[in-house]
Amino acid sequence: AASDPSLVERARAAREELGDRAFVLGHHYQRDEVIQFADVTGDSFKLARDAAARPDAEYIVFCGVHFMAESADILTGPDQQVILPDLGAGCSMADMATAQQVDEAWEVLQDAGVANTTVPVSYMNSSAAIKAFTGRHGGTICTSSNAKKALDWAFTQGEKVLFLPDQHLGRNTAVLELGLGLDDCVLFDPHKPGGGLTPQQLRDASMILWRGHCSVHGRFTLDSVTDVRTRIPGVNVLVHPECRHEVVTAADLVGSTEFIIKTLDAAPAGSTWAIGTELNLVRRLALAHPDKTIVFLDRTVCFCSTMNRIDLPHLVWSLESLARGEVVNRITVDADTAHFARLALDQMLALPG
Ligand code: 13P
Ligand code: SF4
Numbered sequence: 001a002a003s004d005p006s007l008v009e010r011a012r013a014a015r016e017e018l019g020d021r022a023f024v025l026g027h028h029y030q031r032d033e034v035i036q037f038a039d040v041t042g043d044s045f046k047l048a049r050d051a052a053a054r055p056d057a058e059y060i061v062f063c064g065v066h067f068m069a070e071s072a073d074i075l076t077g078p079d080q081q082v083i084l085p086d087l088g089a090g091c092s093m094a095d096m097a098t099a100q101q102v103d104e105a106w107e108v109l110q111d112a113g114v115a116n117t118t119v120p121v122s123y124m125n126s127s128a129a130i131k132a133f134t135g136r137h138g139g140t141i142c143t144s145s146n147a148k149k150a151l152d153w154a155f156t157q158g159e160k161v162l163f164l165p166d167q168h169l170g171r172n173t174a175v176l177e178l179g180l181g182l183d184d185c186v187l188f189d190p191h192k193p194g195g196g197l198t199p200q201q202l203r204d205a206s207m208i209l210w211r212g213h214c215s216v217h218g219r220f221t222l223d224s225v226t227d228v229r230t231r232i233p234g235v236n237v238l239v240h241p242e243c244r245h246e247v248v249t250a251a252d253l254v255g256s257t258e259f260i261i262k263t264l265d266a267a268p269a270g271s272t273w274a275i276g277t278e279l280n281l282v283r284r285l286a287l288a289h290p291d292k293t294i295v296f297l298d299r300t301v302c303f304c305s306t307m308n309r310i311d312l313p314h315l316v317w318s319l320e321s322l323a324r325g326e327v328v329n330r331i332t333v334d335a336d337t338a339h340f341a342r343l344a345l346d347q348m349l350a351l352p353g
Contacts, residue, residue, distance in 0.1 A: 007312050011037055014319035022322060023057035025050060025072070027064035028257040029278040029307040034063050034315055043258040044068060044124045045143040049349070051075055051082075059083055059322050062331070063310045065091045069331040070128040074338045074345060082331045083322065085314040089306050091125055093242075096212035097165035099129035101190040106137070108188075109162065109208070112199035118208065119158040121150050123166045124348075125214075128333040128341050130164060135343030142348055144241050144256035147173040149351040160205065162188075165212030172241045172248045174207045182245075187211050216304045217242035220276045224298035225250040228274040232295070238263060239276030239297065247276065257281060267292055279303045 015024070015037060025047050026038025035041060040050050044064075051060050051072035060082045062069040069084040076082065109115040120139030122130050131141055138157065142150030151173055154161045163170030167187060174180040186205040188195035195202075202208065220243050228235055237251040238260055248254045253263060260277060267273065269291040275282045276297035286294040321328040333341065 004312070007316050008033075008036075011312065011316045011319060014316065014323045017323045018059070018319065020056065022059040022061055022319070023051075023054045024061045025063060025068075027068065027307065028261065028281045029304050030063045031280055031308060031311060032284065033312040034310055035280075035284070037315060037319075038063060043143065043145055043256045045145045045256070045348075046258055048072065048075060048124070048143075048345070052349075055080070059327075061085065061315075061318060061322070063315065065089045065094075065306055066331065067091055067094045067125055067127060070333050071124065071131070071341075071345060073331050073333050074128065074131070074341050081327055083318050083327070084310075084329050084331050085318040086309040086311075087329055089309040091306055092215045093123075093125050093166055093212050094127055094130075097126055097130050097190070097210055099127070099133065102130055102133050102164065105162070105188060105190060105195060105210075106133075108194050108197075109202060112202040114160060114202050117159040118162050119154040119160070120162045120164065121147075121154050121170075122164040122344065123147075123169055126165055128337050131341035131344050132337040133340075134164070135340035135345075135347075139344055140347040140351070141344045142351075144169060145258060146348065146351055147241065148177040149353065150348065151178055153347075153351055155206075160208060162208045162210070164210040166214065166242055167209040167211055168213055168217070168244055168248075169241045170207060170209045171245050172243075172254065175245065176248065176254070180206055185209055214242040216278055216301065217276070218244065219301045220244070220247050220298050222246045222250055224276065224301075225274075228295070228297060232272055232274065232293075235272045235274050235295075236267075237274050237276070237297065243276050251276065261285065264289055264292065264294065278307065280307070 024039045026035045026041045052075040069082050073082040120134045122134040124143045140150050185207040189211040238253045239251040272293040274297045282296045
């Protein structure tokens with residue numbers, strides 16, 4: 001599809017016809033064939049803000065995954081419609097925390113007597129229902145670019161944090177950025193009674209981490225880092241905080257997709273980098289910086305398959321449908337869920353800086 005000139009032409013024509021009525025957002029993990037049609041590109045945080053900043057666009061076409069489109073629907077006006085070009089573009093991490101599991105977990109915390117001192121902090125990569133749970137219980141959403149600020153804020157509101165659903169982002173931020181110990185963190189397994197923890201363990205912990213992870217970033221290992229350092233002496237290792245703790249600890253730098261892009265923009269010519277994040281982005285960065293050597297941290301790790309569901313044929317289909325007044329693949333969040341999810345999203349947007 002990438003090289004199909006007729007599809008590129010059709011996307012261009014439909015995009016032109018829609019003009020300012022449509023605004024196309026593209027996450028950094030999207031395919032090149034799609035990203036070329038994005039009006040803005042960004043990490044999850046930037047895209048949430050950008051979606052909210054376009055009140056005049058009738059259609060927000062979200063080239064990303066389902067939870068991002070849901071968040072855009074929550075943050076945009078009632079007359080705006082959010083479109084996800086392929087409904088199969090979900091996120092396996094977001095699916096690891098269901099509303100029912102999280103409600104049950106909260107009961108476990110109540111039984112242990114810690115719910116009233118616990119503040120939920122939920123990663124953007126979660127369903128609208130989980131965001132609503134977070135808002136109902138006075139918590140905040142965070143992304144990989146503001147997780148430290150979110151945790152700093154949460155610890156002014158309560159004594160403990162329930163971090164959902166990415167254990168790695170939660171642990172990495174708590175230990176490497178807030179200075180908590182690994183033993184201040186416990187892992188709550190929704191598939192085990194009581195989360196697999198005793199009430200005393202829950203009482204002793206500062207961070208209650210949900211047992212969720214990203215199926216892409218979770219595949220980078222400590223060996224990935226040691227191997228690349230052997231292969232390329234002097235290489236700078238830069239990884240996303242969804243990677244395992246031992247990977248992040250062994251890396252030189254850690255940050256969100258936006259941080260990764262800015263770091264490479266600022267890197268001196270001739271420098272060498274191994275990047276531990278999704279492959280579409282790493283490939284694009286390597287092409288954009290011919291004066292630097294940029295390699296993928298581990299050649300056995302591949303694309304995010306759900307991000308890749310959004311391809312040029314789906315984008316063309318959705319743009320052409322919109323251009324002839326037919327709304328397809330609209331993502332909506334019901335009013336009650338949206339109300340409480342918005343409290344948590346607004347709390348994130350109000351974090352300092
Ligand atoms: P960021 O774009 O916020 O770094 O998140 C990465 C990610 O996995 C999104 O799904
Ligand atoms: Fe979800 Fe991981 Fe894909 Fe991001 S990269 S959308 S967290 S599966």
